[in-house]
Amino acid sequence: MFAEYIASLFEPNALYAPWDDFWYGGKTAGGNTMSGPVAGPDTAMHVAAFFNGVRILAETVAQPPLILYERTSEDTKEKAQNNPLFTLLHDQPNQFQSSYEYRLLLTTNMLLGGNAYSEIVSGSRGPIGELRPLMTGYMTPKKLASGRLGYMYRDEKGNETVYTQDEIFHVRAFPLSADGVTGQSLLTFARETLGLALATQNYGTRLYNTDAKQRGNYAIPGSLTKEQIDTIKDQIRQSDGLMVLTNGATWVQTGMTAQDAEFLLNRKFEIVEICRWLNVQPHLLKDLDRSTNNNIEHQGLEFLQFTMMPYFINWEQSILRDLIVQKSRFFAEFLVDGLVRADIATRYSAYGTGINTGFMSRNQVRIKENWNSEPGLDQFLVDQNKALVDKKGNIIPVNKPDTPQPAVSPNNAAHYHQLLLSSCRRVMHAEAKELERAWKKDKNVQKLADWAEKFYAKHAEFAAEVMQIDEKKARKFAEDRRDQFLLSVKDNSFYDHVHQTEKYGSDQLIAFLGNGTNHG
Secondary structure, eight states: OHHHHHHHTSOOOOOOOTTSGGGGTTTTSOBOOTTSSOBOHHHHTTSHHHHHHHHHHHHHHHSSOEEEEEEOSSSOEEEOTTSHHHHHHHTOSSSSOOHHHHHHHHHHHHHHHSEEEEEEEEETTEEEEEEEEEOGGGEEEEEOTTSOEEEEEEOTTOOEEEEEGGGEEEEEOSSBOTTSSSBOOHHHHHHHHHHHHHHHHHHHHHHHHTTTOOOEEEEOSSOOOHHHHHHHHHHHHHHTTOOOOOTTOEEEEOSOOTTTTTHHHHHHHHHHHHHHHHTOOGGGGTOOTTOOTTTHHHHHHHIIIIIIHHHHHHHHHHHHHHHOSOTTTEEEEEOOGGGGOOOHHHHHHHHHHHHHTTSSOHHHHHHHTTOOOOTTOOSEEETTTTEEEOTTOOEEOSSOOSSOOOOOOTTTHHHHHHHHHHHHHHHHHHHHHHHHHHHHHOOOHHHHHHHHHHHHHHHHHHHHHHHTOOHHHHHHHHHHHHHHHHHHHHTTOHHHHHHHHHHHHHHHHHHHHHHSOSOO
16 A cells, blocks of 8 residues: 555656667657757767767776775774675675676766666665666656655566665766756757767768769750660669760769768867767867877866766765765765876875875875885884874984983983973873773773773883883883773773873873882
């Protein structure tokens, strides 16, 4: 009953076979043109420039990795590889398609039909187990009284299926319809350009099919008998275009030549027009008349920024709308760095600037070049005869000075004590901040214990670096702090522990440096 009720909300449509002209005519996209040929999804793809343009747009959407991220804090994110949706978007959305094939198909459907649809199928891993693409021409979306959408799908056999908005992943093309429910196909607007391209292409085929013969008639003075006319016709058919004219016969041309019609010029103009409709640069469709080695790279950046970014954003926000429940926690994003890779000399120069100014580590560069990271290359450098930069931005010389440090005298003892206290406060403040972040993320005791094991191992290195103390001593201090943290979790005194860390932690650290214990 529910399915019948939903179905009643949709306008009835007649059933048409997949091969019927209905699907390639005015309803789905394209239609008849003033130049003659029908510019529909099937016929338009026979125009080489249009086919190549659609292919480039679809393949560019399908090419970069599509990653599901989880926000770990206000400014940081990490790959959400434990979320089942990560595998669907990045690797395989269904049993028969890779992520590349899936995005290639849906983007092509969106360009030719204005919309791309997929059925959201639940599975063993959750409510989204598969994304199965549906034929655009068989789907009819409708805005319901509630403001939500319903979808009626009639397959090639006439079977009807009704979907709610929660069961369909829908990517719309630009421009949108007046009510915003559906996108509109490019073919609807570009059909005259494509019709002219098809007509010109057909004309060229006919021209060369007749060996580019000129059309016309032979004019012979006087009257001829039927036998004479038949004889001349036979001579014309057998002459292969070469005739010896007698009795004052002349050739009268009746049709335009390819040159008169500027056939080749029209063909080149079609490429430029199709580029305008698809919003791609002519050099991408192999028209290099106005392209040089100096501006190709710049045009590539323009293609990414002004042509492809709207497609990427459309996909990302459609995924957020239709596939992600916890929208403030998860989001999808295309990795487009590979699309803007410069030549090796330019890349290495940029990497050198990033390393020398301290905003890129050497391992980050290695990862961008698809190399494995190496131990010891995660620290940041600045161009001060190459010094290390710690997590707080402090500069640490790589080579310690050989000259002995001045002894502490009564005059400067207070100064060194202040430096020591400041370093201790920095270490303890960092610990308190990370404890609060971990507590907000997950209050599970076992997970907190696992987190503490990893965090305090790193915190020991941080303390040794800031305090310039022995690493063994720093590890002992960190292990003791870890045990105190876990005890506070078990007896529900976590907030008291964090408060004491902020207020009295520096005193504990100074005491530890003096006698090897955190308790005064």
